[in-house]
Amino acid sequence: MATSAPNSAKTKRARLPRERRRMDIMAAARAIFLEKGYEEAVMSEIAARADLVEGSLYRFFDTKHGLLIAVVEACYEEILADYDQQLAGISGVRNRLRFMIWRMLVAMQDNPDLGRLVYRHILPEANYLSTRIYELNREYAAHIDNIVTEGITAGELRAETPMWLVRQLIMGGIDQLTWRHRMGLGDFDAAQTADEMTDFIYRGLAAGGHPDDVAARLEATSRDLSTTATQLASMLGPQNVYTETKKSD
Secondary structure (H helix, E strand, O other), X not given: OOOOHHHHHHHHHHHOOHHHHHHHHHHHHHHHHHHHOOOXXXXXXXXXXXXXXXXXXXXXXXXXXXXXXXXXXXXXXXXXXXXXXXXXXXXXXXXXXXXXXXXXXXXXXXXXXXXXXXXXXXXXXXXXXXXXXXXXXXXXXXXXXXXXHHXXXXXXXXXOOOHHHHHHHHHHHHHHHHHHHHOOOOOOOHHHHHHHHHHHHHHHHEOOOOXXXXXXXXXXXXXXXXXXXXXXXXXXXXXXOOOOOOOOO
16 A cells, blocks of 8 residues: 555655754754844744754754854854865965955855844853854964964064954954945945955065054054944944954964
């Protein structure tokens, strides 16, 4: 006797590997988070979109917030994997620095909805510093440190370069320069912005040519970026900005 369609579908669902099930749930959650926003998304709808009963979903994720974190972690890990793969084929300190800036700008440009979720529902949480997302951000920062160290070792960049300030300029600068796009208020040219940021920062770090202290020049660059962001904020309203001020390497 032929098996009925409902029973056949049920058997197929039951046989899916656990990791495949988890990925299906995360894909469904991401789609609903982006369609409706985090507040309006409900676990029952996510379960239905993933072809699960709601009770089964909780075997994979205890809470909606935990599911959101998993979705963002997966996105960050994908972006960092792309960094590693492409950066390996790029030579030259300036070129490598520009790639790191450009690739983050493109990630911001391609995922504004996801960026809003991060800024509204993950960064403000008290446990943010203990999340995998924070560690992935530190991995991105480590790429910056490594590129600057390469330049110092080669004599291309000043030995007294303050790593913490370079990180703040790049990560904080990208955050402030892209917030309008993240909030749906405009767009930006990723290639042009990467060129301008790289030129600004590289000239501040370059060995020789300028007698000024490198930290003072980088502080001036930081003030210029901050002034620009403040002017934009006064015209377009409140924003969420990168607020971490830790100065350790």
